[in-house]
Amino acid sequence: MNLNQLLEWLGLPEREAKVYLALLELGDTTVMPLSKKAGIERTYCYDILAGLAHKDLVTSYERNGRQRFMAQSPDTLESQLSGKLEKLRQALPELKAKHNSDTKKPTIRFYEGKSAVDQLYRELAATKEVATIAGTSELEKNLGSTLEEIAKKLVQKKVRIRELLTPELGLPKFAKRYRKPLQEIRFLPPKTQLTTDTIIYENRVIFISYLPNIHAVVIEGSGIVSTQKTLFEQLWKNSK
Helix, strand or coil: CCHHHHHHHCCCCHHHHHHHHHHHHHCCECHHHHHHHHCCCHHHHHHHHHHHHHCCCEEEEEECCEEEEEECCCHHHHHHHHHHHHHHHHHHHHHHHHHCCCCCCCEEEEEECHHHHHHHHHHHHHCCEEEEEECHHHHHHHHCCHHHHHHHHHHHCCCEEEEEECCCCCHHHHHHHHCCCCEEEEECCCCCCCCEEEEEECCEEEEEECCCCCEEEEEECCHHHHHHHHHHHHHHHCCC
């Protein structure tokens, strides 16, 4: 991605991006050299400059009867983006409430690939309580170092976790390495083997499969979620 593409990605129209970059290089200048540098006709430059000035990216002044222009520091772009991001953060609770308002209409999403599944695990740090059913060997084999990163985040956010794990070889080492202060572990019956993990939290259940390739299905706002919660509680009571 070059600088023109970056500025367009940040929200500047193509011509505004060209003029702003040309101004950054020229410094204090008039419209004529600016239009040549930007490759845009002089008559169009005034409207483009007015748009950039409205975004606080350009300043102008008059000298010897001629109007001159200067680009504001690129730090202005960062400041504006930070302000927009903060407004988005403040609005997120309301946006999420609208997103979840229709509980009668469940949502089902499909994810494929390790990076997508890694991100699903990282999102657990944003909740308060998680229930999981998992096979330890599959977790280590498919998540690897991501597990340690996730464990640290869950500790920082004080997330309570209840885990039902398969009693596989090497489990004590696994538990010691990844165990968290608010984590409870119970074991499924001997010889239980799982190639699919189940994660339950809030009004959502995630099924993660490692065969034939790593993928996940996320179900939200469905009776399937309440059924999975009931099944988990029964397994939890009958596990050691």
